Amino acid sequence: MRSVNSLRLKDLGEREIIRKLLELIPEPKLTRSNRIDDAVLLKDFDLVVSCDAVCDITDKLPGMKWADLGWKLGVMCVSDVASKGACPLGTLISLNAPSELEMEVVEEFYEGLVEASREYGFEIWGGDLGEAPRFLASLFMLGKVKRRFISRRGAREGDLVLVTGKFGLTGAAYHLLLRGGQAPSEHVRNTIVQAAYRPRARLREGVILSEIDGVSSSIDSSDGLAESLYQLCDVNQIGIVLERVPIAQEAIEYAEYNGIEPLELALYGGEEYEIVFTVRRSSLDEVLDRLLSIGCRAEVIGTVIKERGLFLKVEDQVQPIERRGWEHYSRSRNRNKYLGANLCTW
Amino acid sequence: MRSVNSLRLKDLGEREIIRKLLELIPEPKLTRSNRIDDAVLLKDFDLVVSCDAVCDITDKLPGMKWADLGWKLGVMCVSDVASKGACPLGTLISLNAPSELEMEVVEEFYEGLVEASREYGFEIWGGDLGEAPRFLASLFMLGKVKRRFISRRGAREGDLVLVTGKFGLTGAAYHLLLRGGQAPSEHVRNTIVQAAYRPRARLREGVILSEIDGVSSSIDSSDGLAESLYQLCDVNQIGIVLERVPIAQEAIEYAEYNGIEPLELALYGGEEYEIVFTVRRSSLDEVLDRLLSIGCRAEVIGTVIKERGLFLKVEDQVQPIERRGWEHYSRSRNRNKYLGANLCTW
Numbered sequence: 001m002r003s004v005n006s007l008r009l010k011d012l013g014e015r016e017i018i019r020k021l022l023e024l025i026p027e028p029k030l031t032r033s034n035r036i037d038d039a040v041l042l043k044d045f046d047l048v049v050s051c052d053a054v055c056d057i058t059d060k061l062p063g064m065k066w067a068d069l070g071w072k073l074g075v076m077c078v079s080d081v082a083s084k085g086a087c088p089l090g091t092l093i094s095l096n097a098p099s100e101l102e103m104e105v106v107e108e109f110y111e112g113l114v115e116a117s118r119e120y121g122f123e124i125w126g127g128d129l130g131e132a133p134r135f136l137a138s139l140f141m142l143g144k145v146k147r148r149f150i151s152r153r154g155a156r157e158g159d160l161v162l163v164t165g166k167f168g169l170t171g172a173a174y175h176l177l178l179r180g181g182q183a184p185s186e187h188v189r190n191t192i193v194q195a196a197y198r199p200r201a202r203l204r205e206g207v208i209l210s211e212i213d214g215v216s217s218s219i220d221s222s223d224g225l226a227e228s229l230y231q232l233c234d235v236n237q238i239g240i241v242l243e244r245v246p247i248a249q250e251a252i253e254y255a256e257y258n259g260i261e262p263l264e265l266a267l268y269g270g271e272e273y274e275i276v277f278t279v280r281r282s283s284l285d286e287v288l289d290r291l292l293s294i295g296c297r298a299e300v301i302g303t304v305i306k307e308r309g310l311f312l313k314v315e316d317q318v319q320p321i322e323r324r325g326w327e328h329y330s331r332s333r334n335r336n337k338y339l340g341a342n343l344c345t346w
Numbered sequence: 347m348r349s350v351n352s353l354r355l356k357d358l359g360e361r362e363i364i365r366k367l368l369e370l371i372p373e374p375k376l377t378r379s380n381r382i383d384d385a386v387l388l389k390d391f392d393l394v395v396s397c398d399a400v401c402d403i404t405d406k407l408p409g410m411k412w413a414d415l416g417w418k419l420g421v422m423c424v425s426d427v428a429s430k431g432a433c434p435l436g437t438l439i440s441l442n443a444p445s446e447l448e449m450e451v452v453e454e455f456y457e458g459l460v461e462a463s464r465e466y467g468f469e470i471w472g473g474d475l476g477e478a479p480r481f482l483a484s485l486f487m488l489g490k491v492k493r494r495f496i497s498r499r500g501a502r503e504g505d506l507v508l509v510t511g512k513f514g515l516t517g518a519a520y521h522l523l524l525r526g527g528q529a530p531s532e533h534v535r536n537t538i539v540q541a542a543y544r545p546r547a548r549l550r551e552g553v554i555l556s557e558i559d560g561v562s563s564s565i566d567s568s569d570g571l572a573e574s575l576y577q578l579c580d581v582n583q584i585g586i587v588l589e590r591v592p593i594a595q596e597a598i599e600y601a602e603y604n605g606i607e608p609l610e611l612a613l614y615g616g617e618e619y620e621i622v623f624t625v626r627r628s629s630l631d632e633v634l635d636r637l638l639s640i641g642c643r644a645e646v647i648g649t650v651i652k653e654r655g656l657f658l659k660v661e662d663q664v665q666p667i668e669r670r671g672w673e674h675y676s677r678s679r680n681r682n683k684y685l686g687a688n689l690c691t692w
Contacts, residue, residue, distance in 0.1 A: 009452070010445035014475055017449065024456045028469035030436055040438070040471045042488075045391060049471065051438045051486060055478045090376055092386070092397045094440065094484035099356035103363065106355070110370045123374035125386045125395065129360055132401045134479050138440035140397055140486035142388070 036152050036235050038080040038220070039143065046145040047089075050080040056135040061196060062177045066105050067112030068197040070137075074116025076222065077141035078201040079273040083220040085150040085210025086143035087203070090123035093139050096132035109137065120203050147210045154216040155236040155278035159304040162287065164202045164275045164296055167225050168251025168262060169195035171269020175258065184257035191250040195272075202275045205298075208290045209275065214283020224270035229310050230323050232278065239309045241318060242302035268324060278304055382498050382581050384426040384566070385489065392491040393435075396426040402481040407542060408523045412451050413458030414543040416483075420462025422568065423487035424547040425619040429566040431496040431556025432489035433549065436469035439485050442478035455483070466549050493556045500562040501582040501624035505650040508633065510548045510621045510642055513571050514597025514608060515541035517615020521604065530603040537596040541618075548621045551644075554636045555621065560629020570616035575656050576669050578624065585655045587664060588648035614670060624650055 009017060022035060032041045039050035054060075054073045074091075081088050093113070097106060117124055122141065155161075173196035175181040176189070183189035202220075209215045217236060221228045229240050247266045255262040279287050284300070291298045302313075310321045355363060368381060378387045385396035400406075400419045420437075427434050439459070443452065463470055468487065501507075519542035521527040522535070529535035548566075555561045563582060567574045575586050593612045601608040625633050630646070637644045648659075656667045 006448040006450050008445065009443060009447050009449060012449055017452070017475060020449065020453065021456055024453060024460055025470045026460065026463070028436060028471050030469055031471050035472070042436075045393070047391070049438055049486070049488065051440045051474045051484075053440045053442055053474055053476050053478075053484070055442060055476065057479060058477055090374060090388075092395055092486060094397045094399045094486075096399055096401060096482055096484075097355060099354065101355050102352040103355060103358055103366065104352055106363070107366065107370060110367055114370055114372070117372070123376055124371045125374050125377050126381070128397045128399055128484070129363060130399050130401065131404055132399075132480065132482055133403060136442055136478055136482050138397075138399070138442075138474070138484040138486075140395070140438060140440075140484075142395065142488075 032149070037084060039084045039086065041084070041145065041149045048081055048084050048086045048143045048145060048149065049140065050077050050143070051138055051140045052076040052080065053136060053138040061173070063193070064197050065112070066108035067115070070109040070112025071116045071198055073137055073139050074113050074120065075199050075201045075273060077139050078116070078120045078122070078203055079220045079222060081141055081143035082201055082203040082206030083150070083218050083275050084145070085148060085206055085218070086145045087207060088120055088122035088141050088143045090125045091117070091139050091141045092125055093127035093137060095127060095137050096130045097135045098133060099131055101135060120201060145210070146207045150210055150215055150218040150277070152217050152219050152232060152235045155232055155238055155304050156216065157238065157304055157306045159216050159278040159280055160284055160300050161229070161240055161242070161276070161278050161302040161304060162298050162300050163221070163225070163246060164205050164291070164298050166246040166248040167221070167266035167272055167274070168247045168255070168269060170199070170271045171265035172251045172254040174269065175260065175265070176254070181254070181258045184253050188250045188253050192254055199271065199273050201273050202296070204294050205275055205291055205296050208294065209277060209287070212283055212286055212290065214280040215287065216278045216280060218275055218277040221272050221274045221276050222270065224268050225272070225276065226267040226310065226321055226323065227270070228276045232276070233308060233310060237308065239305045239307045239311065240302050241305055241311045241313050242321070243313050244301055246299050246301065267321065378495070383430060385430045385432065387430070387491065387495045394427055394430050394432045394489045394491060394495065395486065396423050396489070397484055397486045398422040398426065399482060399484040407519070409539070410543050411458070412454035413461070416455040416458025417462045417544055419483060419485050420459050420466065421545050421547045421619060423485050424462070424466045424468070424549055425566045425568060427487055427489035428547055428549040428552030429496070429564050429621050430491070431494060431552055431564070432491045433553060434466055434468035434487050434489045436471045437485050437487045438471055439473035439483060441473060442476045442482045444479060444481070445477055447481060466547060491556070492553045496556055496561055496564040496623070498563050498565050498578060498581045501578055501584055501650050502562065503584065503650055503652045505562050505624040505626055506630055506646050507575070507586055507588070507622070507624050507648040507650060508644050508646050509567070509592060510551050510637070510644050512592040512594040513567070513612035513618055513620070514593045514601070514615060516545070516617045517611035518597045518600040520615065521606065521611070522600070527600070527604045530599050534596045534599050538600055545617065545619050547619050548642070550640050551621055551637055551642050554640065555623060555633070558629055558632055558636065560626040561633065562624045562626060564621055564623040567618050567620045567622050568616065570614050571618070571622065572613040572656065572667055572669065573616070574622045578622070579654060579656060583654065585651045585653045585657065586648050587651055587657045587659050588667070589659050590647055592645050592647065613667065
C-alpha cells in the first residue's frame, strides 16, 4: 500500500531519482564508468552505447519542424558519443505515437533523422513502433571508440578548462520562442532560432580530443554550461574558476535588447552541444592547433582548482556561480526558466 | 502544407508504416537482415541489438503490477535476442514519465526489470530519463551471438515447423481481464493471468537452436502464433500447413467455459514468447533431444510447403488460416480483439 504522502518525481529531481534507481541496479561488469558518463563504454568491444529521447510536448519548440526534431534527436546522441571520443556507428529508434497522427509527420521526423545520419555518418538499423498517447521517440546509438574513451573523470588541479564554441544562442531562442522576447534584427532572430532548431554536434572535435593524451576529462554541454561544469566538479571532486565565458555575438545583442544578462543565457541556456573538457597545461598548444586544423576555435575558459565549487573571476573578484541547470523533474522548476507553460502543461 | 485528407497512422497499419519509413532510410552496411528480423546483427562484432517499449496505457493490464511491467519489458527484449540465437549482455533504458508520478511506481518498475536481468543474465548499463505525459519505457538490448545468428530467412520446402511450448494462455488472460470473461476455477485463473503478467522468454532454447545447423529459420511468437507463421511465410516465400496447434490445458478449459474456440486463443492471442522455428528433417531428433535435455518439450506443428499461405489440416481437410495478428495501428482494429476500450482510449 502506498502512503498518501508518497514522493512524486517532481519532489525529487533528476539526480535524486537516478541515485535512488542506481541503488536497485546491480553493478555491471561489462562496462566502465556507466554511472558517471552519458555514453557507456563496453570494455571488451571498444564500443559505447547511449540513448536519448524527444517528446513533442517537451521538445518541439514553436515553429520547429518535425524534421528539425528528428535531426535534433540524432544530434543529441551523436554529442553524447562524440564527447567520449567515439564515432557513431548506428542507431535503433523506438517510435511511439498516437494512431491519429498523420503519417507525414512521422515521415518528416524520419527525414530529419536521416539527414543527421548522413551528416554524422551513422546508420539507422531498425527499431520498434508502438502506440502511445503522444509522440515520443527514443534513440539508441552504438559508437566505436576511436583511440580512447574520454571519461568525465580525470580532471585534476591545475588542468585548464576548454570549450569548443560559444554559448547563449539556444538560451536566447528559448526566451524568444517561449517568453515573448523580441529580436533586435532578422539576422539575430534567424541565428538564435536556427541554433535551437538545428543544433550541431562536435563529432570531429571529439575524435581529435581522444587522440591527445593530455585531454583529461570531457562532457557535452547539453545540460547547460554551468551544470556541465558542476558535473565535472562532482565527479572529479574538484572546483573550477572561470576566467571568461565565450558568448555568441547574437546572444549578447539579443540579451541587451531584452534587458537580460548575456551571461545568464550562456551559463543556463542548455540544449547546446559543445564539448566542455579539461587539458593538462603541457597539451594546450597541441589541443588548440589540432582543433584549429578542422576549423574549431576552442577557448580556455578557466582552471581546475582544489577547492570544490564553480566560480567566476571578474577583475580579481572571485564569485560563486549558482547551480541551476537543466534538470528534469526539478522541484524548483529552474529548468523551466526559459520554458513556457505551453511546453509543460501536464 | 498538408492536405486535409492526409493519411493517419491508423489508416495504414504497422507493416505499411514500416514499409514507407524504410523507403526513407539508406540501406545499412554494418548489419545483416535488419529489415526482416526483430534483432539486428552487427556483422563485425557478432552482436545483435533490439529494442521494445511499454506504455502504461497500452501494456499495463488490469491487476498487473508495475514490477510485472518492468519484468515483461525485459522478457520482450530477451525473447527477440534469444530467437536469433544470441544471449543478452546488457540494456539501456529510456524512461519517460509524468512529473506527478510517484517515485515508488518507478522503483517497482525497476525492481521487475532487475528481476528479469537476474533471471536472464543481462546487465542494466544506464539510460535516459525524461518527462512525458504518460509512462513510457523503451529498452535497448545488446546481445552476443553464441554460435550463429538464426534469421527468419532460411526455411524451405519440406522443413518441419516447431514450437517450444503451448499457446493460448495469454489470449485467455486478455479475454478474462479486458472482456469480462470468467475463469472456471482459481487454478485456471491463476495460470492464465500469471502467463500474461509474468511471461517467460526461451533463452536457453534459443542458444541450443543456434548450435544446430539444421535449424533453418526462427522467430518469436510475440505477435501471435498465426502472424509469426505468416511472417515466416512472407520472408521465405513459402507456405506452411499446420497439422496441430499445441494449446495449454488451462486455455482449453477457459475457452470452453466461455464459449470461445480454443484455437482462436492459440492462434491470435499474441504477447506469448515461444520460439517458432523450422528444421531440416534430418535434424529433428537432435533438436528434440537437445531441447528435452533442458526440459523443453518442443513439438512439430506442421510442414513447409511451396504454395504460399498458412493452412490448417483437419482430418485430411486443408483450410486456410485467416491473417489477423497483433499489428499496431491496424485500420481493421483486429489487434483489439482482446483489448478493451480501457486500453485504447486515445
